[in-house]
Amino acid sequence: MTGAAHPNWRGGGLKNGYRIRSLGATAYIYEHRAVMEKHLGRKLRRCEIVHHKNGDKLDNRIENLELMSVSAHTKLHSPQPTSEQRHRGPRK
Numbered sequence: 001m002t003g004a005a006h007p008n009w010r011g012g013g014l015k016n017g018y019r020i021r022s023l024g025a026t027a028y029i030y031e032h033r034a035v036m037e038k039h040l041g042r043k044l045r046r047c048e049i050v051h052h053k054n055g056d057k058l059d060n061r062i063e064n065l066e067l068m069s070v071s072a073h074t075k076l077h078s079p080q081p082t083s084e085q086r087h088r089g090p091r092k
């Protein structure tokens with residue numbers, strides 16, 4: 001189920017597995033970002049990511065959300081290299 005095809009679509013819905021709020025015909029905001037912005041009392045920057053602590057993208061309770069930088073977030077989600085992968089680096 002995606003976007004407008006979602007049965008509960010009423011100006012909101014799902015995008016990339018995240019809940020979104022519609023801001024117009026084509027504009028939308030991710031709900032978890034909106035929740036974090038409200039919590040912080042300011043707009044998020046582009047470089048700021050709102051991470052779902054329990055991995056449930058639909059769980060937008062503030063206690064499940066964590067603000068982090070893009071680089072920290074990427075690191076968090078990238079699996080730790082196995083010993084096999086570590087050996088695959090360029091040979092000297």
Ligand SMILES: [Zn+2]
Nearest residue numbers: 050051052073
């Ligand atoms: Zn995340």
